Structure formats: C-alpha cells, structure tokens
Amino acid sequence: MKAAGNILLVDDDEFVLLSVKLLLEPYFTSVKTISNPERIQALLDREQFDVVVLDMNFRQGDTTGNQGRFWLKKIKSIAPETQVILLTAYGDIHVAVESMKEGALDFIVKPWQNEKLLATVKTAHLLSQEKKKVKQLKSQQRSLASALDRHEPVIGISESILAIRKAIEKVAPTEADVLILGQNGTGKEIIAREIHRNSARANGIFMTVDVGSLSESLFESEMFGHRKGAFTDAKEDRAGRFEAAAGGTLFLDEIGNLSLSLQAKLLTVLQHKKVTRLGTHESIDLDVRIICATNGNLQAMVKEGKFREDLYYRINTVELTLPPLQDRAEDIPLLAEHFLSRFSHKYQKPYLKFTDDVIYTLQKYRWPGNIRELQHAVERAVIMCEGQQIESADFGTLQKQMSSEVTFEDFNLEKLEAWAIRKAIAKHHGNISHAADELGLSRGALYRRIQTYGI
Numbered sequence: 001m002k003a004a005g006n007i008l009l010v011d012d013d014e015f016v017l018l019s020v021k022l023l024l025e026p027y028f029t030s031v032k033t034i035s036n037p038e039r040i041q042a043l044l045d046r047e048q049f050d051v052v053v054l055d056m057n058f059r060q061g062d063t064t065g066n067q068g069r070f071w072l073k074k075i076k077s078i079a080p081e082t083q084v085i086l087l088t089a090y091g092d093i094h095v096a097v098e099s100m101k102e103g104a105l106d107f108i109v110k111p112w113q114n115e116k117l118l119a120t121v122k123t124a125h126l127l128s129q130e131k132k133k134v135k136q137l138k139s140q141q142r143s144l145a146s147a148l149d150r151h152e153p154v155i156g157i158s159e160s161i162l163a164i165r166k167a168i169e170k171v172a173p174t175e176a177d178v179l180i181l182g183q184n185g186t187g188k189e190i191i192a193r194e195i196h197r198n199s200a201r202a203n204g205i206f207m208t209v210d211v212g213s214l215s216e217s218l219f220e221s222e223m224f225g226h227r228k229g230a231f232t233d234a235k236e237d238r239a240g241r242f243e244a245a246a247g248g249t250l251f252l253d254e255i256g257n258l259s260l261s262l263q264a265k266l267l268t269v270l271q272h273k274k275v276t277r278l279g280t281h282e283s284i285d286l287d288v289r290i291i292c293a294t295n296g297n298l299q300a301m302v303k304e305g306k307f308r309e310d311l312y313y314r315i316n317t318v319e320l321t322l323p324p325l326q327d328r329a330e331d332i333p334l335l336a337e338h339f340l341s342r343f344s345h346k347y348q349k350p351y352l353k354f355t356d357d358v359i360y361t362l363q364k365y366r367w368p369g370n371i372r373e374l375q376h377a378v379e380r381a382v383i384m385c386e387g388q389q390i391e392s393a394d395f396g397t398l399q400k401q402m403s404s405e406v407t408f409e410d411f412n413l414e415k416l417e418a419w420a421i422r423k424a425i426a427k428h429h430g431n432i433s434h435a436a437d438e439l440g441l442s443r444g445a446l447y448r449r450i451q452t453y454g455i
C-alpha cells in the first residue's frame, strides 16, 4: 500500500527525474518533479511536501554545490518540517556533509543504489510525519491549555491584595519558584494561575496536583510517570505530571501534607531538575515552573522536624502570604457583588440585587472558610431568594451566625459567652456534658444559658 506522502524531486537532468519518480511512485501517493529550482518557492507556497530530493548542482559544469546549499536554505526557511535529501556527485561529498549542518537530513551519491535511495526517502518521510504529529499535538496542547484556563479575575482593593498584585507583576516574568501561604479558600490557586498567566509560560499548561492527597505508593508513578510493566498495574507507558506539564506551570497544592520520605523525593527532582520514569534509567529534563501552596505553617513545621528545611528553602524563592478574608473586610463588597453577578447569571435571575444591610452583615461575619465560603453563601442565597432582592435572611442559618458573630472590636461579654458556648458545643459535636466540662459549667447551667441565648 502507498504511504500518504508528498515527495518533490528537483534536478535539471530529466533522466534523473524520471528514474527516481518511477522508483518512488509505487510507495508514495504523490511524487512531483521539477527541473528548474526557481519554481521551488512557488510550489512550497502552494503545498506541503514531506520530502524534497534536491540536486546540488544545476548549471552545467558547476560542481561547487553552492546552488544546492542555496535552495536547501530556502526550503528550510519556507517549510522547516520538510526533510531534504541531497543528490550529489562523488566529488561534492564534503559540501554535502557541510549541508547537513544546515538542515539537510542526508545525502545520496550519484550514481545511486535504488534500495539505498528508497530507504533514505522512506526514513525522511517517517520523520516528517512524526514532526507533523508533534506540531499538531503542541497546537492541540496550546488550545487545550487555553480552554482549561478558566480566567477568573483576582478581585480586591485591600492593601494586602494590592501588594500581592504588585508582587505578581514582579515575580511572574521570572522563573522563580513561588510558595503561596494562606488558610483554605483564601485564593492561593487563583493567585498561582495569575502568576502563570503573566509568565512566559502562559501558552503552556497550568496543572494542579494536590500532592497532599497522593499516597506514598501513588506519588512516584503519578509525578514521575512509569514504563509499561514497572509495577502490576502499569498497563502502558505513562508520562508523570512533571513531564505532562512541560512548558507550563505545575501547581503543587497542600505541600505541607507531604510525608518526609516524599519530601525527600520531591527535593531530589527539584534540585537536579530531572525526572526518571519508574522502570527506566533515562532521566528527562524538567521544563516546568513550580508553584507550591499550603495552609500549614511551614516554618513551624520545619522547627518541629515535620518539614525538611532544605525543601522549604528550595521552594520559597518568593513567598506570598494571603490573609484570611476577615482581615480584608474591605474586599467583601466587591467579592460579594462579583459572585452575585456570576450566580445570578448562572441561575437566570439577572435582576437580583443585595439589600444595603446584607453587605454590612457579610462584612461582620468571620468567614472561617474564607472566599470559598463567601462564594458558596452567595450561590445558596441566589438559589433560595424569592424576590428581586437578596436579604440577610436569604443566607439562612449563616445569617444567624453572622449576626451573633464576635469581631475583635466586639467585647460585649454576653456575646462573647454565647460565642464560646457555640464553639464548645460544636467542638464536642453536640455533646452537652463535654461542652459543659470544657466551659467549666454544670450541665444545668449550660442548658439555662443555651435557652437564654437561643442557641
């Protein structure tokens, strides 16, 4: 069967053209010939060739090979993926060898042996197909990366967010590894994405791995990849995350949950900038930017011997800390409006607005789940709300907590007591005896207070 391939033969000798054409035609779907190299440009502009077999000397008596080199450069500049094989006279071999440095794949000495010429063209054709496939995969990867990249703006006007934005501007264009610290839901991932988007790797993939949730046994195969048969379940060769994110950014979330032995493995990879798939000995160069995040206190963990100091210093070239939402209450109105606009659109209630007191109530609440909790609260309110406006009551049970929430400026003793009772009951999962013990009260005294405060 003929291979789908477009081959071009360029030689001023019609006899050469005819014999090579007859040799190749049974194997390739298209073999074209031209005797005048001046037509190369027009042809390459019109169609793609997998392989060009190019004579080195066109003018009678010219044996310098310079013409061949000239046309080789031309072809490579118009169509870099096209493979060029040079047809050369015996005396030009040194010129042909030089030409390979300029991009020719191989050369064939005239008079040629048919099998050798055929084998060389077949190899060149395969190579060209592979290059085309790689090019196609790369462009697929680029479009996948942009399709997967949910561009969410970083909302906020608080000083801390402005400072983070400034830091992103400085750090994004560099290759520096970044460590992002902050409680759950403070926006660590959104900040990591923003760094990626503003970096030279923006066209590459942004890949998140929750390393904290990977078991010891899974970590290596997931991160480093494996060869078929490396372990029982390895049914086929597989690239690890480090390889899959090549050209892009790898976001390692929950790095503080990594066991000490996995920390050591990660450190080795980061230090040597190489990974080796399980079951192989070949190491692959790392081409990813690493951004790590954790809600833990890594410095304290280092002191306690729970996190390797060398790894800590390896990943924190630049350290960004996201404050809890309650410390940037001035961002709450903007964030709430942002989520309202998103969810009112999603649930087809575009007319929805907050009543004035809602924002005030939202700003008073403590938001232990930070921005993620605020986002869910607004989504729930949009779903539950029946009128044209979202009121505090639409926040359901949350509203009760919001209005009784203690802020740092709030030293009202009754509120503090009610708050402590709620906390103690929650801590002991509703067990009143244990909560009473913790509070230093009798069960009866606790029940009376529960009634008084309507808990």
Ligand SMILES: Nc1ncnc2c1ncn2[C@@H]1O[C@H](COP(=O)(O)OP(=O)(O)OP(=O)(O)O)[C@@H](O)[C@H]1O
Residues within 6 Å of the ligand: 152, 153, 154, 155, 156, 182, 183, 184, 185, 186, 187, 188, 189, 190, 191, 253, 295, 335, 338, 371, 372, 375
């Ligand atoms: N500044 C911000 N502007 C707009 N949306 C934000 C902002 N920060 C966070 N969010 C949104 O809040 C949610 C939680 O953010 P994100 O997942 O980045 O937090 P995280 O700190 O990585 O959380 P976790 O530690 O639980 O993984 C996301 O839906 C994100 O889009």
